[in-house]
Amino acid sequence: MSNRGNWSAAVTRFLNRLHARLAARARPGSALVSHPEPRSTGRVARGRQLCAGNLMFAGHLVEAPDAMIWDIAAPDAAWEAEIHGFRWLDDLAAVGDARARLLARKWVWGWIARYGSGRGEGWRPEAAGRRLIRAIHHALFLLRGANADEAAAFYRALAAQTIFLSRRWQSTPPGLARFEALTGLLYAGLSFEGMAAHAETARKALGAECAARIDAEGGIPTRNPEELLEVFTLLSWARAALEDEDLTPEEAHVAAIARIAPTLRALRHADGGLARFQGGGRGLEGRLDEALAASGVRRRPPSGGLAMGYARLSGGRSSLIVDAAPPPSGAASLDAHASTLAFELTSGRRPLVVSCGSGAGFGSDWRRAGRATPSHSTLCLDGYSSARLASPRPGGDAALEWLEDGPKQVPAEIVQIEEGGQRFEGGHDGFRRTHGLTHARILELSADGRAVSGEDMLITLDDADKRLFDRRLDAARLSGLPWQLRFHLHPEIDAALDMGGSAVSLALRSGEVWVFRHDAGPRLTLEPSVYLEKGRLRPRAAKQVVLSGRAMEYATRIRWSLAKTQDTAIALRDVARDEVEPTH
Secondary structure, three states: OOHHHHHHHHHHHHHHHHHHHHHHHHOOOOOEOOOOOOOOOOOHHHHHHHHOOEEEEOOEEEEOOOOOHHHOOOOOHHHHHHHHOOOHHHHHHHHOOHHHHHHHHHHHHHHHHHHOOOOOOOOOHHHHHHHHHHHHHOHHHHHOOOOHHHHHHHHHHHHHHHHHHHHHHHHOOOOHHHHHHHHHHHHHHHHEOOOHHHHHHHHHHHHHHHHHHOOOOOOOOOOOHHHHHHHHHHHHHHHHHHHHOOOOOOHHHHHHHHHHHHHHHHOEOOOOOEOOOOOOOOOOOOHHHHHHHHHOOOOOOOOOOOEOOEEEEEEOOEEEEEEOOOOOOHHHHOOOOOOOOOEEEEEOOEEEEEOOOOOHHHOHHHHHHHHOHHHOOOEEEOOEOOOEEOOOOOOOOHHHOOEEOOOOOOOEEEEEOOOOOEEEEEEEOOOHHHHOOEEEEEEEEOOOOOEEEEEEEEEOOOHHHHHHHHHHHHHOOOOOEEEEEEEEEOOOOEEEEEHHHOEEEEEOOOOOEEEEEEOOOOEEEEEEEEEOOOOOOOOEEEEEEEEEEEEOOOEEEEEEEEEEEEOOOOOHHHOOOOOOOOOO
16 A cells, blocks of 8 residues: 555544544434334344354454453454444344343443444444444334433434534545445434435435446446445435435436346346355345345346346356456455456356355455455466456555456457357456466356356467467476466365266255366366355365366367256255346
């Protein structure tokens, strides 16, 4: 991070602290005049764990029955950021019994007592937005049994955060953080007496942000599918809150929801989860279906095109999604991955080929590893990723590393094949500047979804490429440039070498069996892998199928296939449910 960036961050923190304390001293008299319908849903199982004293946030577990959460020493900054966002309130409200209410009240009023005066790291606009949304959603749950003094403290704290947000929302980074801040400001403006002006400010600002940050195809600069879902959810909540008060959202706001919905449908696997690319996970269970239903948008993406830079092939009960665009750049790449041309494959309700996922919840080393090309199901050349992380400055924060030097040209096309299936054809130039080689990939999914065939190529495109490749080959003393083609498997896949080591059998828990085969030449191995997902204490052990060899010529071709040899009876839970396109 540059000195200028460090200075800017320091100024932002100072202004946040200043305006937090000024807002807390304002002590406006206020009361809730409306209660938006609770739309943020939590998980009952997680809420019960919190009640039992098993506190798990940002990948850390602290066992502290009956503890005040604000008394616990935060294991790291991510833990602190998560608890100050109050998303745990959704989980406790999902349980909804007296014990959960008492714990929620203890933590909420504990926050007010300790931080309500404008102190602490929780006074950041995006965190204040999250808190306001949850506190307003669950106000009736929290205030039941509260006395007059407790209710007054609750209202004062929320009103102070509303004033703080009205002054500081513009300091948030564009994207999800700003949408969180503005949605919180809108909720507060609609809910508190005498604060309607803040609602109008937020209404107009949400429209402007939608016009500026949601592109014509319903995508966002980070290309993170889970982040897109969170933005979509916030926009849907904001629209519903406005309409409940007989107010009209900005036209750009409504149009953004209409553009995002079909894009999310294209990024959804057959099992209902999102593709895990560019730092995103599968999304909270049920969140995607809930958000799509609430939006009222039934439109599906046009067939044969890309959605936010991803290509989706589907056949039978299978879905295959490919990262088919350049990675994000600049500030949008802080969580970006070098995953160009990587794919994921899901059969029915069972993920088969996956990406390792984001390691952000497991420390800086795992975060960096998860962003590298070897953590994705694609080709890696000579130890290089298709895009590189910016070298950290001495003493710099690894969480602020941008992705740089990535592919610029990523042509991609989806075509229908004669047999009724679909074929993806794409390429990227991420290795061209360093090795003179272009990676091209062809993936075909059969109409019944029972077979995938693939062809990966490393090729030189012109004389300059050939000269650079020759220099790299000479430097390797003509031993060739090593490459690896990786297929990361979901942890629930039982994989074993078969047919004398020439194939790999993949058994799914549903009873399906798939077999991986390849043309002669490359070396086939079954190696350890990991599956990185939010909400777990440590990475899950998994396996990966690896083809390896050396590029010795101007064109290297690798052919492989995945085919289902044993099936199971179709159950309702295994059928992909795509909404029907309306005819009007």
